[in-house]
Amino acid sequence: MKRRRLTIFFVAALVLLTILSGCNKGDSGKQLVRIGEVTRSLFYAPQYVAIEKGFFAEEGLQIDLTTTPGGDKTMTALLSNAIDVALVGSETSIYVYLQGADDKVINFAQLTQTDGTFLVARTEEEPFDWSNVAGTEFLGQRVGGMPQMVGEFVLKKHQIDPKLDLELIQNVDYGNIPAAFASGTGDYVQLFEPTASIFEREGTGKVVASFGTESGLLPYTAFMARESYITKNEAIIQSFTNAIYKAQQWIISADATEIAEVVTPYFDGVDADIMISSIDRYKQQASYAENPYIDELEWNNLLDVMSSANELKGDVQYGEIVNMKFAEQVLDEVSSK
The missing domain is CATH 3.40.190.10 (Periplasmic binding protein-like II)
Known part of the structure; x- marks a missing residue:
């Protein structure tokens, strides 16, 4: 009887381990990453391009994209583990940091580099x-x-x-x-x-x-995740950053009409000419970042903007909640080719 109980225990444990190990796997067997975007906007075209052009899939990722309207809701979703990665303004990570969060929110890849x-x-x-x-x-x-x-x-x-x-x-x-x-x-x-x-x-x-x-240039919208998630999932974050970089490079070479065609599924009811003119405006003013790297000058410009609005309530050094390890790796790989 004792041996049978042990056998049942180990079988149950094996089943539970299998379930847990598959929790983050998508239907395709790829690694599932849940993104919460602060709003649905043509300003975020590179993100939709990364999905639709298969850049995430090439990196072994399956994306579950949800719109979480407003910075507060997006950050709440991230901190409560309802999403893995947030696409939101970098100022939200600063607010969380200054509130003394145990699990800091880390900016790891920039998507847009100007106000939109x-x-x-x-x-x-x-x-x-x-x-x-x-x-x-x-x-x-x-x-x-x-x-x-x-x-x-x-x-x-x-x-x-x-x-x-x-x-x-x-x-x-x-x-x-x-x-x-x-x-x-x-x-x-x-x-x-x-x-x-x-x-x-x-x-x-x-x-x-x-x-x-x-x-001017600043990390207006960035991908960020909890520090604990990044520590446990560095390979996922690297793959994610690689996919975003591929989309950013594709955006640079594509014209507004090509981009509009790719992102159309995300904008039901928006006429093609409106999408094209909107994307063209963003391209002309270089809103779409050419790579995921956030440099210190951009970060300091963000702090100046927040300080001018009396919303910066403490000192936030660049290295505290900005981790460019993954952006640096993808750029190093490109430069070495």
């Missing part, structure tokens, strides 16, 4: 001058988020105090900002693509300036 929003005016302004914004109603973004911080940074750059020189509206939820502007709220609004281009076509507004061009 555009200043949309209600009417055509030729030529546009930033001084036009003073004394108006400005429909801004969420307090503490990168779009809003960059918006304030750029306004200050043009000698406009966002708290004193205009009426800054920040009580509208992120998802409702376009509808609020379309219904008459604000003289100016800060919008991502493709919404900005759609508004132009509909006559709702006109793109008059780019916050990405005005604010």
